[in-house]
Amino acid sequence: MARFGASMLDDIEEELFSREQLQEIVARIGREISEDYKDKRLLLVSVLKGSVVFMADLMRAITIPAQIDFMATSSYGSGTTTSGRVKIVKDLDIDLKGYDIVLVEDILDSGRTLSHLMELLEMRGAASLKICTLFDKPERRQVPVQPAYVGAVIPDAFIVGYGLDYDERYRNLPFVGILKPSIYA
Ligand code: IMP
Numbered sequence: 001m002a003r004f005g006a007s008m009l010d011d012i013e014e015e016l017f018s019r020e021q022l023q024e025i026v027a028r029i030g031r032e033i034s035e036d037y038k039d040k041r042l043l044l045v046s047v048l049k050g051s052v053v054f055m056a057d058l059m060r061a062i063t064i065p066a067q068i069d070f071m072a073t074s075s076y077g078s079g080t081t082t083s084g085r086v087k088i089v090k091d092l093d094i095d096l097k098g099y100d101i102v103l104v105e106d107i108l109d110s111g112r113t114l115s116h117l118m119e120l121l122e123m124r125g126a127a128s129l130k131i132c133t134l135f136d137k138p139e140r141r142q143v144p145v146q147p148a149y150v151g152a153v154i155p156d157a158f159i160v161g162y163g164l165d166y167d168e169r170y171r172n173l174p175f176v177g178i179l180k181p182s183i184y185a
């Protein structure tokens with residue numbers, strides 16, 4: 001249960017990425033996307049809610065014209081895993097036809113969420129469609145998904161902060177840390 005008034009920091013085992021390290025990662029991906037999409041019609045699609053902090057920083061690290069849109073999914077997962085049955089809770093506002101889409105995600109784990117989303121978006125006539133994920137846990141992959149941009153590859157641990165949650169908490173931590181297993185055990 002959320003302990004009102006308790007510090008979020010008490011629940012963090014160790015810091016994995018500081019604010020500064022996150023900013024370096026985002027700046028690097030921003031440069032890559034700005035270069036790769038300079039002659040394209042870039043639309044950044046953020047998958048809510050986990051990628052919202054990353055998206056806010058990434059869009060400002062991109063120096064070419066870019067449009068943004070948001071979609072939200074729910075996956076009926078238990079605490080720390082996804083079930084794979086992805087439901088669209090909020091769809092995009094923009095018609096994707098002719099856009100070069102970069103799908104912005106917080107973390108790629110089993111791959112179920114993103115493979116389902118890719119399938120769905122591929123049918124909508126975008127000019128191109130690529131994945132940008134802040135974190136990747138390749139050890140955990142169950143469905144093949146190839147991200148074009150990866151912030152950092154991380155080991156199999158449950159992380160929170162900088163948009164990532166456990167049970168909707170810790171999204172507002174400004175750094176990324178490993179959650180103490182006792183919180184979800
Ligand atoms: P996948 O469908 O298993 O690849 O799961 C992707 C989604 O699971 C992400 O968008 C997150 O919402 C959640 N997730 C997976 N690993 C973590 C983690 O370590 N911390 C927080 N959320 C995670």
Ligand code: MG
Binds near residue numbers: 050165
């Ligand atoms: Mg989540």
